[in-house]
Every structure is written in C-alpha cells, then in structure tokens.
Amino acid sequence: MPLSPKPDLSIIVPLLNEQTELPDLFQTLADQKDILFELLLCDGGSTDTTRQIAVELGGENSFTTQLLDTPPGRGRQMNAGAAVARADMLLFLHADSRFEAPDTLSIALQYLTSRQSVSTHPVAARFRLHFRRRTTHPSLAFYFYEAKACLSSEDCIRGDQGYMLSRSCFEDIGRFDDSLPFLEDLRLAKTIARQGSWLLLPVRITTSARRFETEGLLRRQIVNAVIVNAVAVGWNEFFRELPGLYRCHTETGKLLLFPLLDGIRILLASFTPDQRRTFWQATGRHVAANSWQIFFWLDARHAFHSSLPPESVRLQWTNRFNRYCAPFVCSSPVAWVASAAVRLWHRAMLLLCRRLEPVTKTS
Structure with missing residues (x-):
C-alpha cells in the first residue's frame, strides 16, 4: 500500500485515559483547512476506552492517524512520536487542546516557517493561550495566566500552549528530557530559550481548565x-x-x-x-x-479591568520592578x-x- 503524501506537519499527542477528550480533539483537527498533517497518538498505558476510540475516529477522518504504544511519561511518549513522524515540522499538542478557527494551523505554520528562513539560530513557536472553563464569568486569575503565557520569559512557556518546531531543531537541542515523569515541557522550553528563541504565534489555542476547577x-x-x-x-x-x-x-x-x-x-x-x-x-x-510576578499581577489586573486582551497587558509595574528591584x-x-x-x-x-x-x- 503506497504511503500518503508527505505531510506539512506531524501532530504528536501523548495520551493517558483521554476517552472524553478524543472526539473533540479529532473534530478540531478535522476542521483545519489548507494544511496536510498526520496525527500521531502516543498512548502511555490507558486503562479506559482511549485506544478503541482512537482507532474508530482515526478511520473516520481524512487525515492519517497512527496509534503508538509507548512507555508511560509524556516526555517518553512525545519522543516516541517524534521518532516516527514523517513531516519536517512537528507540533506537540495536548489532548484537551482546541483551535478556535479553521485556519489556525495553516497560519501558525506559515508564520513560523517565514521566520525560520531568516534566522541563524533555532526557532520554536507556541500559541497564545485561552482557558476553557465551566463558566463564562470573567476571572482575573485565569486572565493572569493567559497574559503570562504571552511573555517571552522561558519560565512562562508551558506545553499546553502547543510547541511547534522543526524536526532538525528538535533533534539538535536534544529532544524531551524523560528523566522525570513530568515537567518535560518546562525543561524543553528552557533549552530552546538558551540555544535559540521562542515565537508567540498570532493565533490562539484553548485548553481545558479541568484540573484547576476539579x-x-x-x-x-x-x-x-x-x-x-x-x-x-x-x-x-x-x-x-x-x-x-x-x-x-x-x-x-x-x-x-x-x-x-x-x-x-x-x-x-x-x-x-x-x-x-x-x-x-x-x-x-x-x-x-x-x-516579579507580583508586579506583573498589578499590570494584569489593570488590563483585566480595562477589558484589554491578555496579549495587550502594558508592563508598567513590571518595568519598574526590572529597573529598580531586579538588580537586588x-x-x-x-x-x-x-x-x-x-x-x-x-x-x-x-x-x-x-x-x-x-x-x-x-x-
């Protein structure tokens, strides 16, 4: 059986008991236009119906889907997915991630590719972040975390924003550190920041606030x-x-x-x-x-009450901290x-x- 055309993007998703998230994940990916991608689902030992649902949904959609059995631990799972990915560009995604518009992936890929072509060092990208909550009532706390995800500091970049980077960049920086069962995203973010740079994409991803709410x-x-x-x-x-x-x-x-x-x-x-x-x-x-986060909280609170989007927070108090307090x-x-x-x-x-x-x- 001949292989399908080489995809523009390989989407790698670690799974562990995600039966409730998979239908919406497949739907948000099926809605994406003007991009050819493959989906690599890396199961770390699910005990619910995750695997069965993944196989069923994979057969119902036009994009190529592959279910992999991997050792547990998100770092190991995502490294295993990257090892068999066919595209030159990788996207590490969580199962509860969703896209708000059908052109999100195509815009993100074009944005990253255009900036890679003029950069002399490794470049990776992550999406702007929005939390899906059970209530629509505005929350300063969640707004603060959404705004912090827009900052360029390596300590503010997390895996629920999605990590998009080239295969060569991923291999050159050493892949995910799988020595711990978690925090693999923070460690990779720090490595990329120190060896290259991070881009904030002009499009947004949403993630579930289920853990915080529960x-x-x-x-x-x-x-x-x-x-x-x-x-x-x-x-x-x-x-x-x-x-x-x-x-x-x-x-x-x-x-x-x-x-x-x-x-x-x-x-x-x-x-x-x-x-x-x-x-x-x-x-x-x-x-x-x-x-510094105390001062950034003051800036975020002002922007929140001014109804500004999280990416538009003005760093007045934060800049004062950097000028007068950071050296000490x-x-x-x-x-x-x-x-x-x-x-x-x-x-x-x-x-x-x-x-x-x-x-x-x-x-």
Missing part, C-alpha cells in the same frame, strides 16, 4: 510552585519519595495539601543541618527571582528574607491544613 486553582498552583522549586534547587529525592504527587487528571479530586507539606517536612528532617541550610537558601533565591532580588540578604518567609509560610500552611483537611499518613 482540584482548586490555588491548591494546584501551590503544588505546581513546589514542584518547580524542587527542580530549580535540584531536589531529586522529592520526586523519588512522592511518586503520587502528579496524578492523572481522571484520578484527582480536590487536592489535599497536608500530605504534600508534611512529606516535605519529613524529608527535610532527614537532612543534615548543612543540607537544610543549602535547601532553604536555594529556595529563597528561587522565590526572590520570581518576585538575587542578593544574599533578599534571598535570606525570602527563605525565612517561605519557611514561615510552610509552617503556617502545615498547621492550617492539619486543621482543615483529613489527616493522611505521609510515611
């Missing part, structure tokens, strides 16, 4: 911050001792913070005094370096103050969560 927005952001800090300070024991931290979305309900915070307490208690001191100092430096935030005194504040916060949250949440034995 688990609680504040609770999920606290967990995310703890995870990112553990990576930033090189605390690999954290991930080995708490393997159930980042559960599949189908297994989650309202997040309980006490098991996580108490687990951190227990792990730190096993450290020597010097190890604890080093950990808290590194945490203080990380928190201080991210204090990584100094030892500031890092020490931030470290002390985080330790106090950790103790206070432990006490609060112990009283408000059912106690689960951590170890």
